[in-house]
Amino acid sequence: MINNMYKKFNIDDDIINLVEETEKELHDEFNKINKVYEQNQLKVLNAFIKNEVSERHFYESTGYGYNDDGRDVIEKVFADIFNTEDALVRQQIVSGTHAISLVLFALNKSNDNILSITGMPYDTLKAVIGLNNEVASLKYYDIGFDYAELKNDYFDFDEIKKKINDKTNLIMIQKSKGYSSRHSFSNEEISEAIKFLKGIKTDVIVMVDNCYGELVEETEPSDYGADIVVGSLIKNLGGGIAKSGGYIVGKKDLIDLCSYRLTAPCLGKEVGISYNQNRNVLEGLFLAPQVVANALKGSRLFAKTYYKIGYKTYPSYDEKFNDIVLAIELKKPDVLENFCNAIQHSSTVDSFLKPVFSDMPGYDSKVIMASGSFVSGSSIELSCDGPLREPYIAYFQGGLSYYQIKLALMKTITYIKNGNR
Ligand SMILES: *Cc1c(COP(=O)(O)O)cnc(C)c1O
Helix, strand or coil: CHHHHHHHCCCCHHHHHHHHHHHHHCHHHHHHHHHHHHHHHHHHHHHHHHCCCCHHHHCCCCCCCCCCHHHHHHHHHHHHHHCCCEEEEECCCCCHHHHHHHHHHHHCCCCCEEEECCCCCCCCHHHHHCCCCCCCCCHHHCCEEEECCCECCECCHHHHHHHCCCCEEEEEEECCCCCCCCCCCCHHHHHHHHHHHHHHCCCCEEEEECCCCCCCCCCCHHHHCCCEEEEECCCHHHCCCCCCCEEEEECHHHHHHHHHHHCCCCCHHHCCCCCCCHHHHHHHHHHHHHHHHHHHHHHHHHHHHHHHCCCEEECCCCCCCCCCCEEEECCCHHHHHHHHHHHHCCCCCCCCCCCCCECCCCCCCCEEEEECCCCCCCCCCCEEEEECCCCCEEEEECCCCHHHHHHHHHHHHHHHHHCCC
């Protein structure tokens, strides 16, 4: 019966069998993912019950947004999930980049220095830092930036120690590899770094860019003493339901500073309507542990199947997955193009479109992207992108339904074998 369904998607028997077999081999891995899912689902539900999430929290507010109870309860729920003193979860935070930028501007003064200990941060942050002297960048306001490269795919503690000085005020750790092939750090590894950093400079602020890493493990970086943790609601924590927004969780005095920077010093967290999104944010958060677990299973299935047909992935199928992104080294541009087309043609929305390589602002090479999602640009939904340069890596992530991801996998192999059909 199911094979007949796969036939409707033009998948051949040998590809169905390959994926079915791989899925069976991943039984133990999937059980481990389910255990983390169970733990995180209970953690989220517990925060809902403890904070008495109620029907009234779905009512819309207008104007200044004083007494937007739904917004306030969301922030309490986030603080509980992350085990932090406070949280800022807002529709006015337009993306992950904005959330990170907000923190960097709020917590640093002129002549302070920021140090990234996971190499050069995510692409979009280069303009925030002001690497090309952008107006309104951190550099423009005399906030300095430095970074320590990774060594053997791990923190280079000697180098980090050398780079910490009197001016170092905030240290950035990017959990996820982003668009590189390094490993993504586990929260245990981040914990080791935090202990080391605080040992050198007790009062330094440690910020973690948690994008794509939320709910992947049983803990979050804030459980290990990260002072501030940041991410986007159109990735893991939005569960595919939140339409927009970003979150910042951490110490109360730091969250206060971020809120003063987001609104105004006299206003802080007291204002800012939630554009009738409280229900979506809460429902998405409730579903997020399940959605993340499905995405992780899909990612594992992709990794092991691609290993079998002769492609390298990061992480490799037998390594620990610390975020939902899988990098697949496809070696040839036409393979990358076929891969992205197959992902697009397996999407819920705009499945009929044909992605092509094109120029993108902020990228050195042309990029191909596949994304057919309910929420525009959402990368907790099935999506991938790949820069047109060697070794032609597809960065794949998401999928709200495990079986959609499984089909997409079969379709990518079909396209790579037979061309786009
Ligand atoms: C996605 C991402 C960001 C930026 O988030 P946007 O919402 O796309 O602005 C920052 N850091 C990492 C590691 C990311 O994956």
